[in-house]
Amino acid sequence: MTISHWIDGQEDAGTSGRLLDVTNPATGVVSGQVALADAADAERAIAGAAAAATAWGETSLARRTQVVFAFRELLNARKGELAEIITSEHGKVFSDAMGEIARGQEVVEFACGINHLLKGGHSPSASTGVDVHSLRAPLGVVGIISPFNFPAMVPMWFFPVAIAAGNAVVLKPSEKDPSASLWLARLWREAGLPDGVFTVLQGDKVAVDALLTDERVKAVSFVGSTPIAQYVYETASAHGKRVQALGGAKNHMVVLPDADLDLAADSAVNAGFGSAGERCMAISVLVAVGGIADELVARIADRAGDVVVGDGRRRQGGGGEKEPDMGPLVTQAHRDKVSSFIDAGEEAGAKVVVDGRTVQADGAADGFWLGPTLFDHVTPQMSIYTEEIFGPVLSVVRVETYEDAIELVNANPYGNGTAIFTNDGGAARRFENDVEVGMIGVNVPIPVPVAYYSFGGWKNSLFGDTHAHGTEGVHFFTRGKVVTSRWPEPTTEARALALGMPT
Numbered sequence: 001m002t003i004s005h006w007i008d009g010q011e012d013a014g015t016s017g018r019l020l021d022v023t024n025p026a027t028g029v030v031s032g033q034v035a036l037a038d039a040a041d042a043e044r045a046i047a048g049a050a051a052a053a054t055a056w057g058e059t060s061l062a063r064r065t066q067v068v069f070a071f072r073e074l075l076n077a078r079k080g081e082l083a084e085i086i087t088s089e090h091g092k093v094f095s096d097a098m099g100e101i102a103r104g105q106e107v108v109e110f111a112c113g114i115n116h117l118l119k120g121g122h123s124p125s126a127s128t129g130v131d132v133h134s135l136r137a138p139l140g141v142v143g144i145i146s147p148f149n150f151p152a153m154v155p156m157w158f159f160p161v162a163i164a165a166g167n168a169v170v171l172k173p174s175e176k177d178p179s180a181s182l183w184l185a186r187l188w189r190e191a192g193l194p195d196g197v198f199t200v201l202q203g204d205k206v207a208v209d210a211l212l213t214d215e216r217v218k219a220v221s222f223v224g225s226t227p228i229a230q231y232v233y234e235t236a237s238a239h240g241k242r243v244q245a246l247g248g249a250k251n252h253m254v255v256l257p258d259a260d261l262d263l264a265a266d267s268a269v270n271a272g273f274g275s276a277g278e279r280c281m282a283i284s285v286l287v288a289v290g291g292i293a294d295e296l297v298a299r300i301a302d303r304a305g306d307v308v309v310g311d312g313r314r315r316q317g318g319g320g321e322k323e324p325d326m327g328p329l330v331t332q333a334h335r336d337k338v339s340s341f342i343d344a345g346e347e348a349g350a351k352v353v354v355d356g357r358t359v360q361a362d363g364a365a366d367g368f369w370l371g372p373t374l375f376d377h378v379t380p381q382m383s384i385y386t387e388e389i390f391g392p393v394l395s396v397v398r399v400e401t402y403e404d405a406i407e408l409v410n411a412n413p414y415g416n417g418t419a420i421f422t423n424d425g426g427a428a429r430r431f432e433n434d435v436e437v438g439m440i441g442v443n444v445p446i447p448v449p450v451a452y453y454s455f456g457g458w459k460n461s462l463f464g465d466t467h468a469h470g471t472e473g474v475h476f477f478t479r480g481k482v483v484t485s486r487w488p489e490p491t492t493e494a495r496a497l498a499l500g501m502p503t
């Protein structure tokens, strides 16, 4: 099966002749081949979007939001189909795939009410006989480049807002799990979106570079690893585009001595090992403050031992089958890379409390399995601390004081998410002000903002100055205009030449 592009409202197999295997991570079996675009494919995709953009931007707000609303209804009714696709290409368990879609759907719902945020201001009689009003116009064609770990949610952080605001979107999904994007494209057609307003360009760096350099693409939203985010930011900016490029993460969960240790242990396991740690908001470092580390590590280890790893397509059914807690990693290469980080941590002297390398998975022998891994006595010099592992590996760093914890978090080059666990409101409030991170949880381990706020990190976790969705998303996908107008009274006849600065 070839997983194709979606251009001008239909599947397009492309002309490059370049194909890449797509694998089910729970079985290791190749399930299809994705078309990788060349320059000619990218040209067709961008030209199709450019041809559709003007008419869509001129379509009434009422009609645009009706289409987004119809998309929301279809998505809500049929999201199980999409979740199955995600599970079979990404590997995350079905309920987690449904959760990803629910968070994306929130942004679709937010975009249904975009009318309110596209309203301009109006100042009658700003000067004598002069009125001023502002409006927000769409940009035209915008590009979205997404990572493998959320094949539905991350594109949905951007495209509902971009489309509702009147732009045409070209989505370049991850080549590791590309089928979700085609399902979404078909849904847009059913919802009544005109051909060309939502385009999918499958591929790798060739497709990305076309979006970054083509003059018709006015803005780029990127999510992925930090080196590529920086490359995308620099290249697209150099080509005159607006860019928001969200990068990698190393999220710290700080646990103060007064915290509820059972809540902290549950949260560390859920946020460390959910989706096999392949979340940009996963907790990868637990900072144990004061004398609680022994007790906390014991409680986490106890829970981690209960995590069932298996094929995420297994669901709670009539036969009494139970869904596993955690699926495989996305590819064999990624599984091996994460496993080699565990080797390196052990060699560097960290204590392996729970070892995921020996996991007994409930699934096919050739699946890309790795179980939850817990390290204690990790130091900031070890590679398991300095690198983004992006797998089910949780490192515990022990510190003496709150100040030590803040120093550690703020010295880290990433600043995506963080959390504090405490029962002390004053300490939580202080943390909120002290910490140099974009998204903060207080007794909440994965503080992904709701859709009407904006998502984004600081430092190496985001290049550009605009976060995703919420009001910042609406601003990113529109340009402001201010109109100053004077309508002389019909009786006005006098000449009024005045060459000085209008005041």
Ligand code: NAD
Residues within 6 Å of the ligand: 145, 146, 147, 148, 149, 150, 154, 172, 173, 174, 175, 203, 204, 205, 208, 209, 223, 224, 225, 226, 228, 229, 231, 246, 247, 248, 249, 279, 280, 388, 390, 416, 457, 461
């Ligand atoms: P990735 O950087 O490898 O790929 C992201 C996108 O860039 C893909 O579409 C890919 O095809 C493209 N790409 C890859 N190499 C490229 C190159 N050399 N030139 C141009 N384009 C290229 O990331 P990934 O492995 O798919 O996703 C995991 C990463 O994404 C992690 O680092 C994770 O933290 C990050 N992520 C961040 C956020 C966030 O909100 N900050 C959210 C999700 C994922």
